Amino acid sequence: MSAGAKRANAKRANAKRSDTNRGDPQHGGKSPAPQKQPLPGRPAGGTNGVEDGVVLSPAELRRRRTRNIAIAVTLGALVILFYVMTLARLGSNVMNRPL
Amino acid sequence: MMAVVRDEFVKAGGAAVSGETHGAALATMSTGEIGDFVSLLKPRVMSLVVFTALVGLLVTPGYVNPVLGFVSILAIAIGAGASGCLNMWWDADIDAVMSRTRNRPIPAGRIMPSEALSFGMMLAGGSVVVLGLASNWFAAAFLAFTIFFYAVVYSMWLKRSTPQNIVIGGAAGAFPPMIGEAVVTGHVSLDGFALFLIIFLWTPPHFWALALVKSEDYARAGIPMLPNVAGPDATRFQILLYTLILAPCGMLPFLLGFGGAAYAGAAVIGGAAMLVLAWRVYRHRTGPIATRAAYQLFAFSIVYLFGLFATLLVEHLFGLGGHIAVDLPRIVALWQWAAGSLS
Numbered sequence: 085m086s087a088g089a090k091r092a093n094a095k096r097a098n099a100k101r102s103d104t105n106r107g108d109p110q111h112g113g114k115s116p117a118p119q120k121q122p123l124p125g126r127p128a129g130g131t132n133g134v135e136d137g138v139v140l141s142p143a144e145l146r147r148r149r150t151r152n153i154a155i156a157v158t159l160g161a162l163v164i165l166f167y168v169m170t171l172a173r174l175g176s177n178v179m180n181r182p183l
Numbered sequence: 184m185m186a187v188v189r190d191e192f193v194k195a196g197g198a199a200v201s202g203e204t205h206g207a208a209l210a211t212m213s214t215g216e217i218g219d220f221v222s223l224l225k226p227r228v229m230s231l232v233v234f235t236a237l238v239g240l241l242v243t244p245g246y247v248n249p250v251l252g253f254v255s256i257l258a259i260a261i262g263a264g265a266s267g268c269l270n271m272w273w274d275a276d277i278d279a280v281m282s283r284t285r286n287r288p289i290p291a292g293r294i295m296p297s298e299a300l301s302f303g304m305m306l307a308g309g310s311v312v313v314l315g316l317a318s319n320w321f322a323a324a325f326l327a328f329t330i331f332f333y334a335v336v337y338s339m340w341l342k343r344s345t346p347q348n349i350v351i352g353g354a355a356g357a358f359p360p361m362i363g364e365a366v367v368t369g370h371v372s373l374d375g376f377a378l379f380l381i382i383f384l385w386t387p388p389h390f391w392a393l394a395l396v397k398s399e400d401y402a403r404a405g406i407p408m409l410p411n412v413a414g415p416d417a418t419r420f421q422i423l424l425y426t427l428i429l430a431p432c433g434m435l436p437f438l439l440g441f442g443g444a445a446y447a448g449a450a451v452i453g454g455a456a457m458l459v460l461a462w463r464v465y466r467h468r469t470g471p472i473a474t475r476a477a478y479q480l481f482a483f484s485i486v487y488l489f490g491l492f493a494t495l496l497v498e499h500l501f502g503l504g505g506h507i508a509v510d511l512p513r514i515v516a517l518w519q520w521a522a523g524s525l526s
Binding site: 144147148150151154165166168169171172173175 | 213214215216217220248250251254313316317
């Protein structure tokens with residue numbers, strides 16, 4: 085892919101992201117009525133021809149939730165791991181400090 | 184040719200070859216479950232790596248803080264998982280056409296190739312950093328090299344270009360005991376190399392026994408495994424040859440003094456059984472008996488390697504390892520004396 089094509093793709097992606105975030109209060113949006121495009125291979129939601137964007141099935145929602153929990157648990161475990169590693173590396177020196 | 188197929192596969196979201204799962208893989212959102220991500224790490228390969236690295240760590244004289252030792256083994260395990268993940272990312276196209284691998288998460292369309300790549304790279308980097316912080320940077324660099332060797336040298340280069348792929352690439356699977364030793368001492372020695380050599384020489388008979396049975400699968404995927412390139416008979420001869428070298432090399436830990444009498448017994452019995460099975464593979468060349476012989480060698484080779492390392496581990500846990508070590512110079516002197524007496 086040429087550099088020009090990459091730039092064009094990036095621009096399109098940014099434009100799409102901006103559209104997606106417009107109605108999201110977390111991204112500073114005001115209006116709750118964005119016109120989202122469905123993802124390829126997925127049915128568009130909504131009624132009367134108005135598309136709601138990506139609609140996750142209950143199974144997909146469950147999987148996303150499980151993945152999120154796994155990431156959270158992993159991050160928590162990493163925090164504990166680095167804490168324990170630091171203690172083990174310092175050893176008894178952890179008590180050796182000027183009082 | 185295979186590289187072109189792989190690129191098309193990746194462009195299509197990972198389902199260019201898999202047919203039925205095309206729709207699922209076209210989705211641009213992850214549909215993977217936790218189990219899919221776990222299976223990307225090749226847990227069975229990971230368990231062998233963990234086990235051999237643990238043995239390498241425990242048989243090495245020296246002290247390691249148990250917590251840091253545990254974290255080091257964990258980092259080596261994650262590093263091995265990262266290698267497996269990157270391998271699955273790169274090989275998704277050939278996995279899709281092989282019966283043994285077509286249900287893996289990427290060819291089945293449950294995980295996108297880009298997700299697997301990110302996941303693998305993140306784990307690779309993380310494992311190297313954690314190992315460096317928990318033990319030393321030599322061991323970390325060794326782990327990084329091992330991941331590179333497996334993912335780039337083996338998966339991207341050797342696997343699709345030479346029938347010697349698993350011979351050279353097998354080094355990646357043989358490094359973990361040396362990494363385990365490096366965790367303790369910060370360097371590698373002859374002891375670690377002996378353990379490396381055992382796994383290195385074990386790999387060809389193990390994988391070629393499977394390749395003999397699955398040669399059609401490999402041919403369909405375009406992988407130049409030895410049975411497809413040199414033929415089954417040449418493969419059988421190579422299996423026998425490698426086993427002939429492996430069996431005496433299995434005695435190295437005993438001869439170098441860090442394996443005890445129990446280990447020597449296991450190495451002799453296991454080596455003899457490997458030789459018998461390799462001979463049967465060599466002799467029986469057609470029909471169900473040939474297939475059964477190849478399967479038996481494949482299955483027993485796992486027991487053999489596990490048995491050798493488990494015996495070493497048990498010996499060292501119970502303080503038996505190396506107590507009845509053989510003095511190599513004394514053996515040489517005895518040999519010379521015996522030869523002189525006879526002449």
